[in-house]
Amino acid sequence: MSEEQRANALLPTNEDTCGPYFPIYFGDDSLEDLTRIHSGVVAGASGQHIILRGRVLDRHGNLAHGVVMEFWQANAMGIYRTPGTEGHPDIDPWFSGYGRLRSHSGEYSFCTIMPGPAPGRAPNITVTLFSDGINRIVTQLFFADHPANDGDPLLLGLDPEDRDRLMARRDGTAAAGAEIYRFDIVMAGDNETPFFDDLES
Amino acid sequence: MTKLGRQLGIGPTDNTSDQRTPRKRLRLIPEAVRESFVPVVPARAVTRQYEWDMTRISPDLPRADGDAIEVSGTLRTADGKPVRGALLEIWNANHYGRYRHVEDHSGLKLDENFFGMGRVLTDYDGTYRFWTISPGAYLARPDIGRWRPKHIHLSISGGPVRLITQMYFPDEPNNATDPMAILMGDAFGRNMGKPYATPDIDVDQGYRFDIVAGGRNATFFE
């Protein structure tokens, strides 16, 4: 935004907590499993199926029940589906890259495909958290032992402990061949996950 | 240049906020990776035909208890552009302050004619409209007698626009002590519905709520 645009900008509506009662009714299976469109449809995303599993924890190490998690990632070819990539030959028509779930207990499981590395990046998934008591917070997870992690500009800006806190770790293979990764989020406290500021950045 | 962003505030008297608010300052995002932090929510037209009228469960069933209200307004980005085809997911407590949610254990009265959840899409001009029942306030902290003021939850998603917010009602006695309202400070007024008369439609009161999606994400691809 230019200075003039900034001066004329409308004042934003305040974000607010989603509270404890984000409707489970608004859940959508197709946003909790991005590998397929629907069980009755012969179509699905290209790429290695993965299952992300983990816990969202509060300052005392207790599960953060009722959190809403949103996921955003590139497709297997490393392409994000945005207005900027419209018409790109490597767009996967069966993969939007956006997922959402609400966890009753604070434990979660999300089925997707392994994102490809976007140019200059290590494979990653952006995670947005909404919960009672807070407004939207956002972070990005990576895959431990991926060679591109060493050159990722986001990871390079973090100290080693924080880098470690953003690593999803391999935890076996599911029966259907999906690779399982574990990623815990600590919302606050000693082992706090690094969160990023998309308003001031 | 500092590498640190905002320090998030903790809502006073809000235990969950104390448990869940990050204590470290947020980190700034390097420009080289900034675009990857702009989720683009695909178009999801998951609304049902009658969901815009939350004052009754369906057109063939009676009105729920309490005052029927209309909420309408526009959804725009900070540069004034209307946001078209965005999904508004709406939920609010019934007249007695109770949600039809399996985790609401308040014991307050359920209203057999009130569902309390609905979805609408913004139209070509970024405008939206829905009807609901004016929600009851509810006691959020019985131990200290703190109430949540009347409010309607709205989760808004469409392209790079993504926010969850609440609309409040003017002159409510509990507005001033609400933890999130306190954190908003002077900006709290932006989240206030503005009453209008509704002589020609079958509701008791209208509230205008113009929503502005701020932040760089909302306009990133313009």
Ligand SMILES: [Fe+2]
């Ligand atoms: Fe609420």
